[in-house]
Amino acid sequence: MATSTPTRDTHAPPPRSSGPTSAQRQKWRSRLWRFDDKASPYAYIAPFFLVFGAFGLYPLVYTGWIAMHRVEMTGLDQMQWVGWDNFSKILQDSEFWTAVSNTFLIGVMSTVPQLLVALGLAHLLNYKLRASTFFRTLILTPYATSVASAALVFALVFRADGGVLNWLLHFIGLGHTNWANGHWTSKIAISVIVIWRWTGYNTLIYLAAMQAVPTDLYEAASIDGASRWQQFRKVTIPSLRPTILFTIVISTIGSMQLFGEPLLLQGGAIGATGGTENQYETLSIYLYNYGWNLGHLGPAAAVAWAMLVLLLLIAAINWLIGRFVRKSAA
Amino acid sequence: MTMTSPTDAPDLRVRQAATGTPPKPGRFKERAGQQMKGGPFAYIALIVVGIGSILPLYWTLVAASHTQDEVLNTTPPFLPGGRLLHNLDAAWNQAHLGKAIVNSIIVSSCITTATLFFCTLAGYAFAKMRFRGRGWLMTAVIATLTVPPQLSVVPLFMMMSDLGWGGNLQSVIFPTLVSAFGVFFMRQYLLEALPYELVEAAKLDGANNFRIVLSVVLPVARPAMMVLGMLTFVQSWNDFFWPYLALNQQNPTLQVALGQLNASFTPDQSIVMAGALISTLPLLVVFVFFGKRIVGGIMSGAVKG
Numbered sequence: 001m002a003t004s005t006p007t008r009d010t011h012a013p014p015p016r017s018s019g020p021t022s023a024q025r026q027k028w029r030s031r032l033w034r035f036d037d038k039a040s041p042y043a044y045i046a047p048f049f050l051v052f053g054a055f056g057l058y059p060l061v062y063t064g065w066i067a068m069h070r071v072e073m074t075g076l077d078q079m080q081w082v083g084w085d086n087f088s089k090i091l092q093d094s095e096f097w098t099a100v101s102n103t104f105l106i107g108v109m110s111t112v113p114q115l116l117v118a119l120g121l122a123h124l125l126n127y128k129l130r131a132s133t134f135f136r137t138l139i140l141t142p143y144a145t146s147v148a149s150a151a152l153v154f155a156l157v158f159r160a161d162g163g164v165l166n167w168l169l170h171f172i173g174l175g176h177t178n179w180a181n182g183h184w185t186s187k188i189a190i191s192v193i194v195i196w197r198w199t200g201y202n203t204l205i206y207l208a209a210m211q212a213v214p215t216d217l218y219e220a221a222s223i224d225g226a227s228r229w230q231q232f233r234k235v236t237i238p239s240l241r242p243t244i245l246f247t248i249v250i251s252t253i254g255s256m257q258l259f260g261e262p263l264l265l266q267g268g269a270i271g272a273t274g275g276t277e278n279q280y281e282t283l284s285i286y287l288y289n290y291g292w293n294l295g296h297l298g299p300a301a302a303v304a305w306a307m308l309v310l311l312l313l314i315a316a317i318n319w320l321i322g323r324f325v326r327k328s329a330a
Numbered sequence: 331m332t333m334t335s336p337t338d339a340p341d342l343r344v345r346q347a348a349t350g351t352p353p354k355p356g357r358f359k360e361r362a363g364q365q366m367k368g369g370p371f372a373y374i375a376l377i378v379v380g381i382g383s384i385l386p387l388y389w390t391l392v393a394a395s396h397t398q399d400e401v402l403n404t405t406p407p408f409l410p411g412g413r414l415l416h417n418l419d420a421a422w423n424q425a426h427l428g429k430a431i432v433n434s435i436i437v438s439s440c441i442t443t444a445t446l447f448f449c450t451l452a453g454y455a456f457a458k459m460r461f462r463g464r465g466w467l468m469t470a471v472i473a474t475l476t477v478p479p480q481l482s483v484v485p486l487f488m489m490m491s492d493l494g495w496g497g498n499l500q501s502v503i504f505p506t507l508v509s510a511f512g513v514f515f516m517r518q519y520l521l522e523a524l525p526y527e528l529v530e531a532a533k534l535d536g537a538n539n540f541r542i543v544l545s546v547v548l549p550v551a552r553p554a555m556m557v558l559g560m561l562t563f564v565q566s567w568n569d570f571f572w573p574y575l576a577l578n579q580q581n582p583t584l585q586v587a588l589g590q591l592n593a594s595f596t597p598d599q600s601i602v603m604a605g606a607l608i609s610t611l612p613l614l615v616v617f618v619f620f621g622k623r624i625v626g627g628i629m630s631g632a633v634k635g
Contacts, residue, residue: 040539044455055505059482127368137621146568149606162402208629267592
């Protein structure tokens with residue numbers, strides 16, 4: 001290259017004889033270059049915002065509009081204004097409140113043990129172990145299983161007649177339980193599916209955070225005579241606080257979405273209403289049942305907005321807890 | 331003049347990140363040297379949890395290889411039986427499973443390819459390019475992680491029907507072409523793995539931005555793309571909620587077919603389990619070969635998250 005200043009295009013074709021002068025070309029090129037630098041970042045992030053805008057944000061807002069209308073599955077293009085009717089319909093439906101409380105209960109029953117076990121497992125995996133990679137991979141295998149497969153095999157395990165679990169309970173001398181029919185037992189069954197699928201994932205997240213804890217903290221603690229348990233409580237847990245909060249948020253959002261597990265626990269029409277007495281009906285099932293089973297999309301959209309409100313409430317509570325934890329730590 | 335090829339240094343770091351070591355090697359080494367040894371209790375607990383992790387999968391296999399009566403007997407079988415092929419065949423015929431497999435492969439590969447491409451581009455822009463609004467746009471990306479799909483399925487369903495995509499695979503593919511998690515994951519990775527000097531050198535060599543992406547960013551990002559690709563594939567393969575609403579019995583993905591197999595009036599549980607086996611097996615194979623990398627990917631994404 002002859003020029004001393006860096007030029008953009010080393011592979012440019014030789015200038016045509018009738019073309020612009022080289023000075024003009026240079027100017028044009030540098031303008032192009034500047035445009036490239038200015039526009040490229042936006043072009044690179046555009047796909048995300050376009051896709052999210054079209055299939056995430058726009059529908060989210062539009063849901064509110066649909067919730068004010070009567071729309072039936074049989075005629076999707078006919079929308080009839082009904083105002084707040086759909087909202088008052090679901091708010092007066094006791095099944096809706098059952099779904100809210102079920103979602104909340106199953107959420108707590110699956111999240112709390114899951115995260116506690118994950119914390120313990122991560123602590124164990126943080127020791128120097130033989131075959132630790134093997135164990136990590138092993139406990140992550142449920143993550144490779146789909147909701148559908150997991151729910152179906154656990155449905156078989158929790159079956160009232162001929163279920164392995166009942167066989168086992170019978171074997172050790174405990175009685176016969178109709179898992180899916182009981183109010184608490186069905187929630188336990190669903191929580192077990194969730195816990196089984198997600199504990200390994202959360203364990204790895206905790207493990208990663210534990211490995212980032214500086215060693216000197218442990219050294220200082222052990223010089224001060226702290227036992228392993230004290231070190232775990234006074235060093236590990238406080239260092240993991242942001243990660244724990246993160247997993248709580250993620251698991252809470254996840255439990256708001258529980259759908260496949262309850263739908264497939266018994267399958268068929270029973271699954272679509274979350275059990276004969278809606279004993280394990282979650283909000284997603286309630287939405288599905290209104291919209292896709294009964295064909296009324298208006299109330300289904302209203303449920304979606306109710307879920308949004310609940311989610312914001314949970315976010316606010318999380319934020320308050322986070323602030324409280326930070327304050328008490330300071 | 332030729333383009334400077336990426337040096338070995340970032341590639342090495344990249345490899346470590348992909349196999350589970352956090353990208354700050356020094357710190358990890360110190361820690362590993364002083365790590366306490368696990369006692370027998372740790373092994374026993376991990377073995378118990380490990381068995382618990384694979385027992386349901388084993389039970390899927392056992393149930394899929396017996397008749398339903400044998401599985402639901404007062405004393406259930408504990409070893410695989412000889413009816414596996416028969417049940418697989420029955421599942422295949424009852425639930426359009428052949429078509430479902432093809433559909434699942436199409437959906438997952440389209441989503442994975444698009445996610446990898448778009449997320450790497452966006453991740454690079456957020457990590458190494460300067461532009462107005464970068465900070466709050468990234469915050470917006472992360473915020474979208476907290477929006478569950480449930481909130482928008484009703485209008486989405488109506489939109490798909492308007493577009494004429496009702497029941498088509500496009501209706502499942504398009505909404506997930508690019509993921510917030512992927513953008514975040516690639517950004518975090520490229521922040522550390524891609525030295526700015528490399529981009530600068532390519533610029534001096536006269537490469538335009540897209541050229542830089544192709545010749546500098548992509549090679550450096552490859553290990554992280556592998557991990558993101560596997561995570562995305564697993565996720566889209568296993569996705570249930572939206573496909574179940576959007577697709578129909580004639581044109582399902584594997585998970586949808588599985589759900590429908592069980593929704594029939596009196597499903598034969600052995601055949602259902604055979605279907606579950608077919609849907610899980612490909613991913614288990616992926617896990618056996620790449621499990622370590624997936625583990626490393628989840629952990630490297632988590633440290634910084």
